[in-house]
Amino acid sequence: MPAKNNYNSIAFCYDRLSSLVFGNSIRQSQICLLPFITPGNEILIVGGGSGWILEEISKLHTSGLHIVYIEASSKMLELAKAKDIAENKVDFLNSYIEAYHTTSTFDIIITAFLFDNFNEKTASENFDKLNTLLKEEGKWLFTDFQISSRSSFYQQQLLKLMYIFFKHASNIEANQLVDMRFFFLKNGFKEVFSEYYYKKFIKSGCWVKLND
Numbered sequence: 363m364p365a366k367n368n369y370n371s372i373a374f375c376y377d378r379l380s381s382l383v384f385g386n387s388i389r390q391s392q393i394c395l396l397p398f399i400t401p402g403n404e405i406l407i408v409g410g411g412s413g414w415i416l417e418e419i420s421k422l423h424t425s426g427l428h429i430v431y432i433e434a435s436s437k438m439l440e441l442a443k444a445k446d447i448a449e450n451k452v453d454f455l456n457s458y459i460e461a462y463h464t465t466s467t468f469d470i471i472i473t474a475f476l477f478d479n480f481n482e483k484t485a486s487e488n489f490d491k492l493n494t495l496l497k498e499e500g501k502w503l504f505t506d507f508q509i510s511s512r513s514s515f516y517q518q519q520l521l522k523l524m525y526i527f528f529k530h531a532s533n534i535e536a537n538q539l540v541d542m543r544f545f546f547l548k549n550g551f552k553e554v555f556s557e558y559y560y561k562k563f564i565k566s567g568c569w570v571k572l573n574d
């Protein structure tokens with residue numbers, strides 16, 4: 363059994379697999395949020411996978427960014443280290459976010475298809491942790507699947523199938539999606555931008571942390 367929420371066994375094919383099922387929606391849903399990054403930002407990326415997002419960020423900002431890239435899977439991290447980051451500075455850490463300790467705070471936090479791995483308790487604890495690492499007025503670029511009773515039969519079955527697959531391949535904790543919107547609203551965030559992909563199965567949001 364692999365370590366929990368660890369994508370080592372499928373790192374080599376994860377990107378191909380996700381584009382086979384979702385076309386370019388997985389990428390577009392994250393790329394659409396990148397204009398919220400401004401020059402000189404301190405950025406924390408958690409569960410960034412193979413690191414293709416680093417190349418997309420570096421196309422928009424060729425220098426001046428400092429990125430901390432935390433990834434639980436050592437194999438995903440190796441792929442990420444090989445990406446073109448132009449003149450930006452990236453600290454690559456092979457760690458669970460749960461085990462990351464720092465006194466730094468960030469202008470931007472990026473989590474994409476990360477919280478769908480977590481059960482309610484882990485989601486809540488990791489949300490609180492990332493919230494403390496985000497500066498006031500900082501932006502959380504959050505992308506993930508969403509489901510509701512109005513979602514199509516196809517999406518509901520696809521989500522079930524994905525949980526069965528990733529339970530076996532990556533020992534993920536979750537059996538269902540946690541409503542992360544609730545956590546953002548409870549903690550005083552404001553959603554300033556949102557976009558939907560794959561017939562609303564995927565939602566991207568830019569959440570701003572407001573002053574207390």
Ligand SMILES: C[S@@+](CC[C@H](N)C(=O)[O-])C[C@H]1O[C@@H](n2cnc3c(N)ncnc32)[C@H](O)[C@@H]1O
Binds near residue numbers: 412432434
């Ligand atoms: C579904 S993949 C998404 C990868 C990437 N964000 C993308 O959209 O292509 C989730 C990634 O999060 C990593 N991960 C899961 N739990 C984590 C945790 N607690 N801390 C850091 N990384 C984690 C996994 O190893 C995996 O690479």
